[in-house]
Amino acid sequence: MRSNEEIVKFLGEGAYGFVNLVKYTKRDGSSFHAVVKNSYAEDFENLQKELQILCQLRGYPRIVECFGDYLEEGFSSYGNKVYKLLLEYASEGSLRSFMDNYSDRKLPQPMIRDFTRMILEGLVCIHGHGYVHCDLKPDNLLVFPCKDSSSYELKISDFGNSLKVGQIPHYWGFDLPFVGTPIYMPPESLIDGVVEKTLDLWSLGCLVLEMYTGEIPWLGLDIDDLASRLLYDEAPEIPECVPCDAREFIEKCFSRKPEERGSASELLSHRFLRREEEEKMEKVIAVVEERRNSFLLKLKLRIIRASKKSVDVSEKKPLKLKIVPSKAPYFKKVLTKILRLKTMDSYLVCV
Structure with missing residues (x-):
C-alpha cells in the first residue's frame, strides 16, 4: 500500500x-x-x-x-x-442497501419516479454509445445525496458484464443462458444470445417493481423454475398496490416482444414519469379548457336562439305605415304672423 x-x-x-x-x-x-x-x-x-x-x-x-x-x-x-x-464513492451505498432504510423496503412513489427517470437517463447515454449494460440490478445502482437538498440521485455502476449492441457473449449457452443476474433477465436470454438494448429495459421493469413492492422479482424460484417461466413468456407478477400509470410502465418493459418495449428515450416520455408540477399544470389547463368549451357552447346556443328570434320576426306580416298629411294652412298662418311682427319691430327701431 x-x-x-x-x-x-x-x-x-x-x-x-x-x-x-x-x-x-x-x-x-x-x-x-x-x-x-x-x-x-x-x-x-x-x-x-x-x-x-x-x-x-x-x-x-x-x-x-x-x-x-x-x-x-x-x-x-x-x-x-x-x-x-x-x-x-457513494456515501448512501447501493440502491439495495438504501432500500433497507425504508419500511418493508418500499420507496415513496415520488422517489421511485425520480430514480426511474435517472436510470433511463443513464441508459440513454449507455445505449447511445452502442453498449448494453446487461446487469441492471439494485447492487449496481449507487445512491448519492444531492448537495443542495435532502433528495438523492442515482448513478449506474459496474460495467463488468457490459457488451456491444448485437454482440454474442462467448460464454452464452443453454446451460448458462443469462448474460447478467438471472432474476433480472428477459425471456430472450434463453432463446437468443444476441445482446440488444431492450434487455436493459426488461431489467428496468424488474427494478421499478422491486422499488414498489420491496421484494426481489421471482422471489422463491430456483434457476430451473425461473428458466421454465421465462420460456413460457411469463413476467414477474405486478400486484394491485402498484398505481395504474406505474403498472402501464412496467408492463411496457415486460413486453414479450423486445421491439414493443421501445427505447430508453421513448420511455422517458411515459406518463408515469411526469413530474407532479407538470401533472398539476395539466390539470389546470384541463379545467381552463373545460370552462372555455362550456363558455363557447353557451355562447353558441345564445347565437342560435338570437338568430331563431330574428327569423321568427321576419316571417311575420310587414307593418303598415299610415301617412298623416301635414297641416300646411295652419303653418302658413303662423309664418305670416311672425313676419308681421318682425316688420313692426324694424319700423319702431327706425322711428
Whole structure:
C-alpha cells in the first residue's frame, strides 16, 4: 500500500475481485475517498474493458465517475498482484442497501419516479454509445445525496458484464443462458444470445417493481423454475398496490416482444414519469379548457336562439305605415304672423 493510501473498510467481494473504500491524501494535505475495485491478473481484461467504457461515458451525470485513465497496480493482503480501478464513492451505498432504510423496503412513489427517470437517463447515454449494460440490478445502482437538498440521485455502476449492441457473449449457452443476474433477465436470454438494448429495459421493469413492492422479482424460484417461466413468456407478477400509470410502465418493459418495449428515450416520455408540477399544470389547463368549451357552447346556443328570434320576426306580416298629411294652412298662418311682427319691430327701431 502506498504511503498516501489508507484502507478505510472492506466493502464486498464480487465475481472479479474485491472492493475497498480507500482514503487518498494528496501532497497538499487534502484528501478524498474512492471506491477501489481490485482484480487479479486473470481478470485484468475484464477490468480493463470496464475502465475503457467508463472513460467513454465520463462526464455524464448518471454514470459513476472513474478516476484516472489507466488501472493502477498493487498487492493484496496476501501478497498477490492486483489491478485497481478507482471510482467515486457513494456515501448512501447501493440502491439495495438504501432500500433497507425504508419500511418493508418500499420507496415513496415520488422517489421511485425520480430514480426511474435517472436510470433511463443513464441508459440513454449507455445505449447511445452502442453498449448494453446487461446487469441492471439494485447492487449496481449507487445512491448519492444531492448537495443542495435532502433528495438523492442515482448513478449506474459496474460495467463488468457490459457488451456491444448485437454482440454474442462467448460464454452464452443453454446451460448458462443469462448474460447478467438471472432474476433480472428477459425471456430472450434463453432463446437468443444476441445482446440488444431492450434487455436493459426488461431489467428496468424488474427494478421499478422491486422499488414498489420491496421484494426481489421471482422471489422463491430456483434457476430451473425461473428458466421454465421465462420460456413460457411469463413476467414477474405486478400486484394491485402498484398505481395504474406505474403498472402501464412496467408492463411496457415486460413486453414479450423486445421491439414493443421501445427505447430508453421513448420511455422517458411515459406518463408515469411526469413530474407532479407538470401533472398539476395539466390539470389546470384541463379545467381552463373545460370552462372555455362550456363558455363557447353557451355562447353558441345564445347565437342560435338570437338568430331563431330574428327569423321568427321576419316571417311575420310587414307593418303598415299610415301617412298623416301635414297641416300646411295652419303653418302658413303662423309664418305670416311672425313676419308681421318682425316688420313692426324694424319700423319702431327706425322711428
